[in-house]
Amino acid sequence: MAESAESSKDYFVTTVNEDHATICWGCGLRLLLRTHAPVFKCGWCGAITSQNVNKTETKCLWGRRLQDRCFVTILSVFMLFLICGGVWAVHWFVFSVSYTFGIFHYILTAILAATTVSTFSLSAFRCAGTPPTLLWGSYPVVGKGDLKNYTFCHYCVKPKSPRAHHCRSCGTCVLDMDHHCPFIGNCVGAANHRHFIAFLFSAVFSTIYISFISAYAGLHIWPPVKYRSLGHLNGSGRDLAIRAFKEVMLALVSSAVQLSARGLILVYLFVSSVSLQIGLSVLLWQQLCYIYEGKTYLSHLSSQGSGGDHIEEKGCQNIFRFFGCPYSIFRYLPTLRNSPKRHTK
Ligand SMILES: [Zn+2]
Ligand SMILES: [Zn+2]
Ligand SMILES: [Zn+2]
Structure with a gap:
């Protein structure tokens, strides 16, 4: 690298002014720069060199990977619970409606579960996108404009294309990196972005179906709500509305405590699926807007x-x-x- 720099001529210089010389990391040529220029671009290969390298690792890589794996494990167990718990909780109900509805329910559940689990696995365990490997470091090998707008990744010790970003959690450069998602324990990049979007679509449809079927079954299993006579409530306007609301909530809670284990799981399935649905829909909408x-x-x-x-x-x-x-x-x-x-x- 240094040898080729010494043998090179100075006409490859981008910013010639004072006598401050440095070496381009991309092609190894010697460049003359304006004094104290923190960032410069090579006139031959087009590589960008930053002289203010701030390489700080705040947390070790294995700690981040362990944290990611924990999130992935928790999410996998939760998905398994939603699928198995949901199937168990509504099994009695779907065939009580009709045999055809039961068959339809099981086919739809199998399709949604298979799609969600497979797209989740692809986005979590597939490499997010590796930037192409390029030759760099010496003038005869690197041609004119070969490293145009490339920067140098000091973590990977190799050229980083303008479309790549270094992820400190994954410890590598990722092509077309969108973000590092802790729930899939992986970066979302060029190679798994489509799988991630497919996972979001599948998860949103699955949670919509879970909330629908758990609400439908829950209404059939819910104990009768016994209201005290609302006739004794007197007052007017806002005061009356608050009292009536309290009365209704009290009746609902007193009937909810009589719910069976199956009923409680249905309530949990409904609440968790609606919450997930909202969060995932917002994320999906945001992703589609960027695309x-x-x-x-x-x-x-x-x-x-x-x-x-x-x-x-x-x-x-x-x-x-x-x-x-x-x-x-x-x-x-x-x-x-x-x-x-x-x-x-
Ligand atoms: Zn260069
Ligand atoms: Zn990197
Ligand atoms: Zn990452």
Whole structure:
């Protein structure tokens, strides 16, 4: 690296002013810089060098990995409970409605469970996306513009493309990194982003179905609610409404304590599935908005930080492209091949 730098000429310099010389990490050429320039770009290979490297590890890697594995285990057990507990809690009910409804319920449950578990496994255990390996470090090997806008990852000790980010939890650079998700214990990147979105879709549909079937079965198993006569309530306006509300809540609680274990599980299934449904729907909506804008979560943050000067093309074509639709459509419609590509996964 140093040898090639000494043999090089100084016309590969980007910012020539004073006599401050340094070495480009990308091609190994010697560059003359303006004094105290913290960040510079090589005029030959295009690599960006930052002289203010702040490499700080706040937590060891194995600690982060252990934390991720714990989250994944807890989530897997919870999913297993939702599936098995849900099947057990409503089994008596679905066949009491009709035999056809029972069969339909079991087919739908099997499809939703298989889809959710498989997409979860793919997004959790599949590599999120490894940036391509490039040759770097010496002038004859690195051609002009080969490392354009590449930076150097001091953790991985290799070039980092403009579309890659280093994840300190995974301890590696991830291509098109969206975010590090603690619940799947993995990064969401170019290789598993589609699986993650499929998991969110599947989980949202599953929780909608669980809340529907647990509410439907729970209404049949709920003990009769005995109200005290509301006629003795007197007063007017707000005071009367508060008293009536208290009376109704008291009647509901007194009937809820008579619920069987199956009934309590149904209540738990309903409450937890509705809570999950809300959280997952918000996350899915946010993800679809970023895909529609042709961005990832991290590129959205960086575009905000840079004042939004890099404007991406919004549109449904980003969503189609994300899910791989053009590859099947373009085989039949070759004239659409020239449409601009922004969000490539
Ligand atoms: Zn260079
Ligand atoms: Zn890295
Ligand atoms: Zn990560």
